[in-house]
Amino acid sequence: MADLPPLREVIAKHGLSASKALGQNFLFDAQLLDRIAAIPGDLQDKAVLEVGPGPGGLTRALLKAGARVTAIEMDKRCLPALAELGEAYPGNLRVIEGDALKLDHNDLMGEPYAVVANLPYNVGTALFTRWLSGESWPPQWTSLTLMFQLEVAHRIVAEAGSGTYGRLAVLAQWRSTAKLAMKVHRSAFTPPPKVMSAIVYVEPGEMPGGVSARMLERVTEAAFGQRRKMLRQSLKGVPGALEVLASLGIDSQRRAETLSVDEFVAIARALS
Numbered sequence: 001m002a003d004l005p006p007l008r009e010v011i012a013k014h015g016l017s018a019s020k021a022l023g024q025n026f027l028f029d030a031q032l033l034d035r036i037a038a039i040p041g042d043l044q045d046k047a048v049l050e051v052g053p054g055p056g057g058l059t060r061a062l063l064k065a066g067a068r069v070t071a072i073e074m075d076k077r078c079l080p081a082l083a084e085l086g087e088a089y090p091g092n093l094r095v096i097e098g099d100a101l102k103l104d105h106n107d108l109m110g111e112p113y114a115v116v117a118n119l120p121y122n123v124g125t126a127l128f129t130r131w132l133s134g135e136s137w138p139p140q141w142t143s144l145t146l147m148f149q150l151e152v153a154h155r156i157v158a159e160a161g162s163g164t165y166g167r168l169a170v171l172a173q174w175r176s177t178a179k180l181a182m183k184v185h186r187s188a189f190t191p192p193p194k195v196m197s198a199i200v201y202v203e204p205g206e207m208p209g210g211v212s213a214r215m216l217e218r219v220t221e222a223a224f225g226q227r228r229k230m231l232r233q234s235l236k237g238v239p240g241a242l243e244v245l246a247s248l249g250i251d252s253q254r255r256a257e258t259l260s261v262d263e264f265v266a267i268a269r270a271l272s
């Protein structure tokens with residue numbers, strides 16, 4: 001490994017002022033970055049997909065941990081800095097210029113891979129939903145280590161009955177385990193965002209038998225679409241749902257946020 005200049009020097013040299021339009025908030029603290037790169041476990045020789053490397057702080061930590069990194073970045077300005085990083089770790093960094101929302105990650109990786117990313121809020125949630133949706137399971141990715149606004153992280157790991165429990169929690173928990181791995185103070189970022197952040201760690205679990213992912217999404221969408229209403233009202237538009245509630249012994253006067261992930265799965269199974 002070659003000696004690398006401090007990240008702040010890299011930023012200055014390449015004129016990488018953070019772009020608000022691209023949702024850029026950079027991390028420079030090497031110790032913090034090493035701790036983030038350690039969340040998915042031993043990365044030696046593992047394939048890692050990093051989305052949004054920016055100037056490459058997290059990328060450095062991943063390479064240092066021995067990962068073979070594929071990084072997708074849409075900001076052209078960052079490419080020379082990333083190319084320098086690639087030279088320090090020959091053969092271990094592949095940079096793809098493009099929009100991660102438009103690329104097929106499985107095709108790109110061609111082998112099982114861990115995902116690690118610090119992304120803008122909107123892109124992060126869109127990709128998260130995509131990684132966790134679909135009928136095919138287990139996915140090609142082996143884990144997701146993702147930075148979110150703290151509030152979103154709470155929604156992902158929320159338990160039934162809590163105010164933050166909703167579609168995102170069911171999506172993240174019905175066939176995976178999701179945990180809040182680390183809180184990250186806003187002052188760790190340059191520039192600091194308005195709110196606190198946290199890293200969520202997800203591993204795929206077993207897919208419950210006989211359940212269509214689409215049906216589960218349909219049920220949760222209807223139920224949480226009107227979360228203050230009783231199920232007998234909110235699920236009215238899902239054919240057969242009220243009969244299924246009765247057959248499963250689920251009181252139709254309950255509201256969506258009181259239903260456990262297992263109960264949603266049971267409803268979707270009966271409707272699938």
Ligand SMILES: C[S@@+](CC[C@H](N)C(=O)[O-])C[C@H]1O[C@@H](n2cnc3c(N)ncnc32)[C@H](O)[C@@H]1O
Pocket residue numbers: 022023024025026027028051052053054055056057058072073074075078098099100101117118119120123
């Ligand atoms: C919050 S910054 C984080 C940068 C770096 N990973 C760090 O931790 O310091 C997010 C990065 O994602 C990039 N980005 C935003 N939208 C993207 C997209 N759709 N596809 C790929 N990269 C994207 C931005 O250009 C930016 O470099």
